Amino acid sequence: MAELTHKKQHTIEYIAISALVMSALIIGIARFKKGDVDDEVFSRKEFNKKWKEIEILEANVPNKENKIVYAIEDESAPFKSPFDETVENKESAEIVLLPDMQFQGMIWKSSRPQAIINNKVYDVKDVISVTGGEVEVKGVDKDGIHLIYKNKEFIVRPK
Incomplete structure (x- = not known):
């Protein structure tokens, strides 16, 4: 069955x-x-x-393409962009120095990093008025105080 x-x-x-x-x-x-x-x-x-x-x-595609020739004598860095050279030339024309200021201290391991400059306490993104322009406090960390003056960044440490 x-x-x-x-x-x-x-x-x-x-x-x-x-x-x-x-x-x-x-x-x-x-x-x-x-x-x-x-x-x-x-x-x-x-x-x-x-x-x-x-x-x-x-x-619509052109028959001839622009050829790029790299000669070893021209440059020592083959991967450097030719556009970088023009930017560097413009920047090297103007030498920017940070104005004289007294950097007395900094606090970076807190929720509100601060820098003591010219006997005043500044927070991040504060602007310091000096002769010749303004200096912005970009940040404060263990490396130092990051400042921006005339679109150039500086890192200073208190003595």
């Missing part, structure tokens, strides 16, 4: 599997069955249209 139920169960499983395989084949054939020419996944008309767009884009 037990063998009979196993055979029936195997038969039912084989029938179910064969039905699934057949339905998958029918769906696969129906999905890839060709109908109209415009019905294709990649229609020839759309391909030709895209190809013409590509030809137009390729026509």
